[in-house]
Amino acid sequence: MVRTLKWLAAAAIVLLLGVFAVYLSSRAMRPSTLEQEAMALIDAPPVQTGVDGFAELYAVARDVPKTERARLLAEDLRRFAARPPQKEDGASAPGWRSALEDWPALGESRAGDPAWCSLRESGCLSRVRASPQAYAGMLERNAASLDRAADLSIWDHFANPFPPRLDMPLPAYQPLTRLNTRNAWLFAQGKIHAGLAGACAGVAQGRKMIVSGDNLIGSMIGAALVQGHATLLADMLAELPRNHVLPMECQSAFVLPLPAQDGVCRSMLGEARFVTGGMRSQISAEVAGGVIDKEMPRWMSRLFFDPERTVARMAPKFAWYCGEQARALQAQDRPLVDPARPPTLWSLQCASNAVGCILADIAQPAYSDYGLRLQDADARLRVMAALLQLREQQGPVDPAALAGLPASLRSPTRALRLDLESGTLGTAIYEKRDQGSGRHDGTWSVPLPASRLQSAGASPRAGRR
Numbered sequence: 001m002v003r004t005l006k007w008l009a010a011a012a013i014v015l016l017l018g019v020f021a022v023y024l025s026s027r028a029m030r031p032s033t034l035e036q037e038a039m040a041l042i043d044a045p046p047v048q049t050g051v052d053g054f055a056e057l058y059a060v061a062r063d064v065p066k067t068e069r070a071r072l073l074a075e076d077l078r079r080f081a082a083r084p085p086q087k088e089d090g091a092s093a094p095g096w097r098s099a100l101e102d103w104p105a106l107g108e109s110r111a112g113d114p115a116w117c118s119l120r121e122s123g124c125l126s127r128v129r130a131s132p133q134a135y136a137g138m139l140e141r142n143a144a145s146l147d148r149a150a151d152l153s154i155w156d157h158f159a160n161p162f163p164p165r166l167d168m169p170l171p172a173y174q175p176l177t178r179l180n181t182r183n184a185w186l187f188a189q190g191k192i193h194a195g196l197a198g199a200c201a202g203v204a205q206g207r208k209m210i211v212s213g214d215n216l217i218g219s220m221i222g223a224a225l226v227q228g229h230a231t232l233l234a235d236m237l238a239e240l241p242r243n244h245v246l247p248m249e250c251q252s253a254f255v256l257p258l259p260a261q262d263g264v265c266r267s268m269l270g271e272a273r274f275v276t277g278g279m280r281s282q283i284s285a286e287v288a289g290g291v292i293d294k295e296m297p298r299w300m301s302r303l304f305f306d307p308e309r310t311v312a313r314m315a316p317k318f319a320w321y322c323g324e325q326a327r328a329l330q331a332q333d334r335p336l337v338d339p340a341r342p343p344t345l346w347s348l349q350c351a352s353n354a355v356g357c358i359l360a361d362i363a364q365p366a367y368s369d370y371g372l373r374l375q376d377a378d379a380r381l382r383v384m385a386a387l388l389q390l391r392e393q394q395g396p397v398d399p400a401a402l403a404g405l406p407a408s409l410r411s412p413t414r415a416l417r418l419d420l421e422s423g424t425l426g427t428a429i430y431e432k433r434d435q436g437s438g439r440h441d442g443t444w445s446v447p448l449p450a451s452r453l454q455s456a457g458a459s460p461r462a463g464r465r
Contacts, residue, residue, distance in 0.1 A: 053155025119228025164277030
């Protein structure tokens with residue numbers, strides 16, 4: 001019996017020594033070459049070309065004079081830099097007060113106001129026609145905010161200069177998303193040219209935000225702007241004669257190709273900087289343990305969470321969107337999904353960073369649909385470019401006319417779908433189908449030009465001009 005106990009004690013000691021050796025070996029491991037290259041790509045400062053308009057976007061929802069907007073942004077940068085990151089024990093750092101709060105908000109909401117049109121749903125024209133007076137009053141009270149949002153089109157990009165942290169201030173994108181409501185109302189009120197010009201300008205603004213975006217939120221807003229304004233424009237064209245001359249804004253809005261490859265890469269790297277910045281500066285072991293809903297002693301969470309190694313585990317998934325495989329998928333217009341199997345938790349790297357590995361792996365699947373939505377923005381632009389060419393051609397819009405479109409308007413994977421019975425042109429889309437108010441059946445389609453002309457009762461002003 002004594003000998004057995006001695007053997008058991010010896011075995012336990014050997015086992016503990018083995019576990020300790022594995023843990024130390026895991027702690028000593030350096031990031032792989034792939035992880036180091038991905039981290040270098042993420043840590044490299046983004047390069048922007050053109051004129052930055054972030055100060056204008058940052059103050060778009062406040063009544064700040066033009067001459068004060070750059071100074072206001074500089075003051076908020078100073079205040080934010082002086083604010084400490086989240087505390088090590090997981091408690092929030094003392095709040096900060098933005099200089100924006102010194103200026104009155106633009107716009108006014110009242111009880112009984114109609115809903116703003118959603119960028120991810122059709123039917124905006126019908127909505128504003130159902131309550132023209134209600135929309136007129138709401139748009140008048142919000143005219144200054146909408147004008148400021150429309151003026152953002154002169155800027156080339158909006159680079160957020162705040163340090164990448166989880167509490168990083170974000171601009172108010174809402175005024176941008178409301179412009180399609182005003183454009184629809186203008187068109188419905190007979191101001192045809194202004195409505196068309198606004199819709200095309202909205203598409204151009206959306207594609208600009210995709211191509212030059214330095215953060216995922218801004219790029220998703222850009223994709224939504226493309227969808228909402230393209231849908232609205234197609235609805236407008238369905239009510240107009242095919243020979244109605246379009247505003248100049250429509251000439252550049254649908255120029256192909258959209259440099260979606262660079263846009264997806266930039267957006268994902270921007271999101272990576274945001275996530276890794278927060279991981280490095282704010283997410284403590286206790287916070288990480290709480291995120292995965294696991295209660296554990298403080299000593300244990302510290303032993304099994306390493307922010308830098310967690311960043312290294314996450315980095316390749318973001319950097320993949322800038323690599324040759326992702327670019328090949330985009331060139332072929334195939335779904336932008338990393339085919340590599342997710343990393344396993346049963347690895348030596350995770351032996352000393354189990355909490356970090358779990359945390360990193362929880363976040364990864366959420367990003368797969370964002371790349372698809374940016375791809376779909378490209379597909380929607382292609383559909384609209386084809387629609388405009390079909391509109392300008394002589395003769396009926398039929399399969400023969402569709403077959404005569406140039407190759408630049410065709411996808412090697414997603415064919416243009418002409419449905420003469422329903423009077424629509426569309427294509428397949430890749431984003432998931434469970435998108436709440438933006439649910440879809442796997443396709444996106446818009447009405448053909450002049451297909452609703454009689455039912456719309458177009459006025460003489462809708463003719464050639």
